Amino acid sequence: MKKVLIAGLVSCLFAGTASAESAKNLDKDTALGMASLMICTTFYAEQDMHLEGNIVGQSMMAHKNSGIEEMVMSKETSEALDDYMSIFNAANKEQQVKLCDDAIKFARESDFVEAE
Template sequence: MKKVLLAGLLSCLIAGQASAEQLDQDVALGMASLMICTTFYAEHDMQIEGSIVGQSAMAHRGAGIEDMVMSKETSDALDLYMKNFQAANKQQQVKICEAAITFARESEFVKAS
């Protein structure tokens, strides 16, 4: 799952141009949570929640998140986030994904773009 997430999130982020805007760590982790939880909700047949995080992930992509550059520190934080999600039990993963829904509703990234 990590490889799929990182491939999707990092494909353009690390390969961005030197003049590209730096990706904020909170936004990167929020986007990762959207991607992870889209899969989590689909696997657990939670269609409403999956729709919320999936639409937000697409809106973030449309707002240019994939054109931004990620720092080493942000990349390390993503690795830790993935490890924590994978180590969590289902109940803990539900709580993590509740935070993804909050991010989806409150993210200023899409609103500011």
């Protein structure tokens, strides 16, 4: 059930309006990074990993508040996001921890928030 909820949240986040001419395109790395932040916020909460959850949660909100929701996602980026979701959902707990380590790395290195 939670994985369905996560997938729904990611879909809602990236459901940009392609007809909006003023909207910027969302690059694949940022889209995947944001998806990993969203997924791993829930994963860390389920695992009682509060420090990690705070890192990804704060970064997720900073990206959201910087306008990521208004950006448009290409078909290729959408497909990459679907692939990422499939990989995460099929992974065992150890593999999910590794994927979430990448989310923390994205949280620390992303320049999306500073670029705005």
